[in-house]
Amino acid sequence: MGDRAEVRIDGPRHGNPFVDVDLSATFTRGATVIRAGGFYDGDGRYVVRFLPTEAGEWDIEISSTEGSLDGLRGRVSVARARDGRHGVVGVADRFHFAHADGTRFTPVGTTLYAWTHQPEALQQETLATLAAAPFTKVRMGIFPKSYLYNEEDPELYPFESADGGGWDVSRFSPGFFAVLERRIRDLDALGIQADLILFHPYDRWGFADLGPEADDRYLRYVVRRLAAFPNVWWSMANEFDLMLEKTEEDWERLAAIVVAEDPAGHLLSIHNCLRFYDYARDWITHVSLQRIDIYKTAENTDAWRDEWGKPVVVDEVAYEGDLDQGWGNISGQELTRRFWEGTVRGGYLTHGETYLSDDDVIFWSKGGTLRGSSPPRIAFLRSIIAASPTGAIDPLPGEWDAPWGGVAGEYAIVYYGFNRPSFRTLVLPEGEFEVDVIDTWNMTVTPVPGRHRGRVLLELPGREFMAARLRRAGT
Amino acid sequence: MGDRAEVRIDGPRHGNPFVDVDLSATFTRGATVIRAGGFYDGDGRYVVRFLPTEAGEWDIEISSTEGSLDGLRGRVSVARARDGRHGVVGVADRFHFAHADGTRFTPVGTTLYAWTHQPEALQQETLATLAAAPFTKVRMGIFPKSYLYNEEDPELYPFESADGGGWDVSRFSPGFFAVLERRIRDLDALGIQADLILFHPYDRWGFADLGPEADDRYLRYVVRRLAAFPNVWWSMANEFDLMLEKTEEDWERLAAIVVAEDPAGHLLSIHNCLRFYDYARDWITHVSLQRIDIYKTAENTDAWRDEWGKPVVVDEVAYEGDLDQGWGNISGQELTRRFWEGTVRGGYLTHGETYLSDDDVIFWSKGGTLRGSSPPRIAFLRSIIAASPTGAIDPLPGEWDAPWGGVAGEYAIVYYGFNRPSFRTLVLPEGEFEVDVIDTWNMTVTPVPGRHRGRVLLELPGREFMAARLRRAGT
Numbered sequence: 001m002g003d004r005a006e007v008r009i010d011g012p013r014h015g016n017p018f019v020d021v022d023l024s025a026t027f028t029r030g031a032t033v034i035r036a037g038g039f040y041d042g043d044g045r046y047v048v049r050f051l052p053t054e055a056g057e058w059d060i061e062i063s064s065t066e067g068s069l070d071g072l073r074g075r076v077s078v079a080r081a082r083d084g085r086h087g088v089v090g091v092a093d094r095f096h097f098a099h100a101d102g103t104r105f106t107p108v109g110t111t112l113y114a115w116t117h118q119p120e121a122l123q124q125e126t127l128a129t130l131a132a133a134p135f136t137k138v139r140m141g142i143f144p145k146s147y148l149y150n151e152e153d154p155e156l157y158p159f160e161s162a163d164g165g166g167w168d169v170s171r172f173s174p175g176f177f178a179v180l181e182r183r184i185r186d187l188d189a190l191g192i193q194a195d196l197i198l199f200h201p202y203d204r205w206g207f208a209d210l211g212p213e214a215d216d217r218y219l220r221y222v223v224r225r226l227a228a229f230p231n232v233w234w235s236m237a238n239e240f241d242l243m244l245e246k247t248e249e250d251w252e253r254l255a256a257i258v259v260a261e262d263p264a265g266h267l268l269s270i271h272n273c274l275r276f277y278d279y280a281r282d283w284i285t286h287v288s289l290q291r292i293d294i295y296k297t298a299e300n301t302d303a304w305r306d307e308w309g310k311p312v313v314v315d316e317v318a319y320e321g322d323l324d325q326g327w328g329n330i331s332g333q334e335l336t337r338r339f340w341e342g343t344v345r346g347g348y349l350t351h352g353e354t355y356l357s358d359d360d361v362i363f364w365s366k367g368g369t370l371r372g373s374s375p376p377r378i379a380f381l382r383s384i385i386a387a388s389p390t391g392a393i394d395p396l397p398g399e400w401d402a403p404w405g406g407v408a409g410e411y412a413i414v415y416y417g418f419n420r421p422s423f424r425t426l427v428l429p430e431g432e433f434e435v436d437v438i439d440t441w442n443m444t445v446t447p448v449p450g451r452h453r454g455r456v457l458l459e460l461p462g463r464e465f466m467a468a469r470l471r472r473a474g475t
Numbered sequence: 476m477g478d479r480a481e482v483r484i485d486g487p488r489h490g491n492p493f494v495d496v497d498l499s500a501t502f503t504r505g506a507t508v509i510r511a512g513g514f515y516d517g518d519g520r521y522v523v524r525f526l527p528t529e530a531g532e533w534d535i536e537i538s539s540t541e542g543s544l545d546g547l548r549g550r551v552s553v554a555r556a557r558d559g560r561h562g563v564v565g566v567a568d569r570f571h572f573a574h575a576d577g578t579r580f581t582p583v584g585t586t587l588y589a590w591t592h593q594p595e596a597l598q599q600e601t602l603a604t605l606a607a608a609p610f611t612k613v614r615m616g617i618f619p620k621s622y623l624y625n626e627e628d629p630e631l632y633p634f635e636s637a638d639g640g641g642w643d644v645s646r647f648s649p650g651f652f653a654v655l656e657r658r659i660r661d662l663d664a665l666g667i668q669a670d671l672i673l674f675h676p677y678d679r680w681g682f683a684d685l686g687p688e689a690d691d692r693y694l695r696y697v698v699r700r701l702a703a704f705p706n707v708w709w710s711m712a713n714e715f716d717l718m719l720e721k722t723e724e725d726w727e728r729l730a731a732i733v734v735a736e737d738p739a740g741h742l743l744s745i746h747n748c749l750r751f752y753d754y755a756r757d758w759i760t761h762v763s764l765q766r767i768d769i770y771k772t773a774e775n776t777d778a779w780r781d782e783w784g785k786p787v788v789v790d791e792v793a794y795e796g797d798l799d800q801g802w803g804n805i806s807g808q809e810l811t812r813r814f815w816e817g818t819v820r821g822g823y824l825t826h827g828e829t830y831l832s833d834d835d836v837i838f839w840s841k842g843g844t845l846r847g848s849s850p851p852r853i854a855f856l857r858s859i860i861a862a863s864p865t866g867a868i869d870p871l872p873g874e875w876d877a878p879w880g881g882v883a884g885e886y887a888i889v890y891y892g893f894n895r896p897s898f899r900t901l902v903l904p905e906g907e908f909e910v911d912v913i914d915t916w917n918m919t920v921t922p923v924p925g926r927h928r929g930r931v932l933l934e935l936p937g938r939e940f941m942a943a944r945l946r947r948a949g950t
Contacts, residue, residue, distance in 0.1 A: 293771065294876060296770045299770045321895075322895045322896065322897045323897065324896045324898050324899050324900070325876065326894045327876070329897075334893050356937075401800065418806065418809050419801045420804040420805065421798065421800075424799050462804070
């Protein structure tokens with residue numbers, strides 16, 4: 001597996017190269033041919049990027065509408081990826097994820113809608129926070145955000161200013177994208193996937209309603225620039241159904257552009273507010289949803305898996321915080337509970353933090369420093385998932401009042417949630433098992449001494465947020 | 476309004492008077508005629524009871540299949556009811572309850588399935604507990620209970636023992652009913668309604684499957700004995716759908732017996748486990764349901780009101796406790812939350828307490844002493860309901876993340892539940908209002924100083940379980 005590679009060519013600067021010139025390249029090594037579209041990066045520089053499937057020499061041939069570029073040939077030498085790089089993440093085992101080399105990937109998301117639109121010092125603070133946090137995926141917008149607690153103008157915009165005010169949406173701002181790309185690489189260095197939100201409704205600049213021609217051009221430009229980054233996921237929208245200007249036909253057309261322009265085949269989904277998109281669509285690799293009931297949330301995860309037959313990532317179950325808004329003021333205990341409820345049902349959850357702050361720097365949008373109580377518990381949960389022999393948790397037949405998940409016959413977790421049993425009798429599968437009592441809030445794993453067969457009487461503290469775990473005993 | 480009255484007549488003892496003799500009486504005062512069935516009370520004593528609609532002299536005429544009783548006439552003098560007695564509770568204002576004299580009745584239930592089958596000292600302890608508790612309704616079984624934590628045999632049974640073992644289900648035990656009646660009177664003295672469960676599945680004596688003939692006879696006997704008690708409600712069953720021997724036709728036939736034999740027209744419902752009965756049936760005066768989702772519970776209350784157009788009493792939303800069973804181990808906080816969620820949506824909730832105890836005396840079934848944290852909070856909630864100008868709470872148009880209930884334009888409560896806003900902006904109805912911040916857990920009402928019009932910025936502590944209240948300011 002190779003690192004991202006690119007070819008840069010000098011070419012014409014006159015007119016509007018963003019619109020006037022199209023180019024693409026084929027990258028060939030042995031029988032492998034990768035075709036990728038290119039983009040204009042300003043200053044007469046044309047770039048085609050690709051994500052090589054292996055290291056070594058690749059032959060390049062350029063096609064272009066611009067005669068001076070068309071037919072150019074060259075060769076690029078792709079270095080081996082650094083150790084610990086596993087390639088693009090895709091769907092594995094129907095409901096889960098793995099890197100291209102088969103390494104299990106567990107999405108443990110957080111939300112940083114506008115972190116790349118903040119001052120550089122704050123972006124660096126966010127990266128330092130992420131380095132010490134349990135998160136492996138970040139939901140982040142490409143466009144800046146205009147919303148409650150998001151009133152400031154960013155330093156950079158994706159489009160050039162138009163003469164006379166407004167935007168020239170036919171001219172992209174390479175500086176804007178350079179920052180974004182630096183941040184995507186920074187995330188990659190931390191082992192974090194960038195779940196890039198391509199469109200969203202929280203806008204005061206007109207970016208949410210560019211019209212089909214500009215939308216298509218923007219999308220093609222973005223995908224051509226970013227598809228060679230291994231740690232990219234595409235999210236067509238945050239809360240697509242609040243973007244009233246776009247119809248389902250628009251979304252389908254736009255999704256087709258992403259599919260066509262992304263030779264790496266990154267994960268692709270679309271996120272809702274009040275109603276779900278039809279996640280059965282072929283182009284949707286996984287379900288990325290916001291719960292649509294404010295009371296029963298991640299407890300629906302197994303039903304959603306059954307409904308669409310795809311991995312379920314619950315990319316909003318309300319955020320830990322104390323804002324006035326109901327989407328942003330649940331406790332760390334409640335968010336942690338939702339993580340467990342969804343995890344034992346075979347899904348993945350996304351964190352967000354929304355504590356009111358005098359400076360309006362709220363983690364869910366701008367980043368900064370975390371102060372909630374859920375992140376350490378999410379880290380603890382991640383360790384419980386990682387201890388599964390497959391690295392994944394699937395729903396197992398449950399009890400009426402307690403969901404079970406894990407790997408049948410090998411590794412099983414029961415989660416008691418807000419129930420507070422003083423004891424339970426567990427019926428073990430055939431064979432010998434080690435049994436642990438897990439306090440999901442206090443982050444303790446307490447073995448029940450010995451190895452166990454048949455039935456185990458589990459003594460529990462009569463507190464909320466307890467779980468138990470069975471592990472088949474080694475021979 | 477009069478007190479319960481009865482006529483007692485000596486008659487034949489030979490054969491089996493429970494089966495051999497039927498009798499009824501008409502009670503006449505002026506134009507008012509009440510017809511009631513009678514019952515055999517053992518020792519040659521025949522009784523007909525009635526609940527007079529007014530005090531004074533009532534003429535009595537007996538009809539009977541037994542010639543020596545048939546045609547007997549007499550007169551009974553009915554005393555005025557004691558002060559503070561308001562008569563039978565019925566449905567009022569479609570979704571609520573009131574006594575016969577129009578006094579608002581607010582069901583604040585608790586659960587004491589088998590308290591009358593316990594030793595007398597424990598029953599007295601239970602009554603002392605109830606005297607200091609906020610509850611106005613008790614769910615209680617007529618038949619004894621056999622279940623987890625309910626292994627003991629009661630002292631008395633509703634039927635006589637048969638020669639050679641088992642029960643003679645054609646002969647009732649007047650001593651058993653005398654205790655039950657004493658307890659119904661004791662509850663009445665405390666202002667508590669006895670929500671009598673006529674059938675239930677938790678049985679090891681055969682009472683859950685007597686067959687139609689014995690069921691009908693039992694039911695007729697019970698209703699004739701108890702319908703003259705003003706504080707009786709009828710519950711056809713606890714968890715009807717777990718009584719697999721009875722079909723819907725059985726329930727409909729049995730309900731028709733209750734309706735026919737109850738001249739006082741007490742409230743009548745039926746309680747479920749896994750699926751709801753068709754609460755639209757004419758004989759069902761109010762919805763008495765157990766939640767069928769273990770996560771989203773009392774939050775459905777307004778939807779249930781809309782579905783059946785009747786008062787909704789959520790007679791099981793899980794109990795405060797620490798049993799192994801999921802129905803019996805939620806926290807006092809969670810039970811209190813469910814009370815508030817259901818109340819602001821215009822329904823009524825029922826408490827139960829299930830803390831593990833070395834002596835297996837668990838309040839939900841056997842009574843005794845309460846030790847949970849929810850009862851004082853339920854008392855506090857009762858005071859908030861009582862402060863409504865109508866004494867009742869109906870759902871009001873809500874915010875997406877916070878339900879409102881009360882009396883439109885006069886008295887409104889918003890409940891934030893597990894959300895933890897640091898502030899909210901309330902938009903008041905036309906006019907001037909007093910505004911309170913309510914901490915439902917710490918049981919405080921903190922006025923926002925002054926009188927308010929238009930918008931109010933509400934400062935909140937960023938804790939769970941807060942509410943706010945608007946009251947139209949007096950002139």
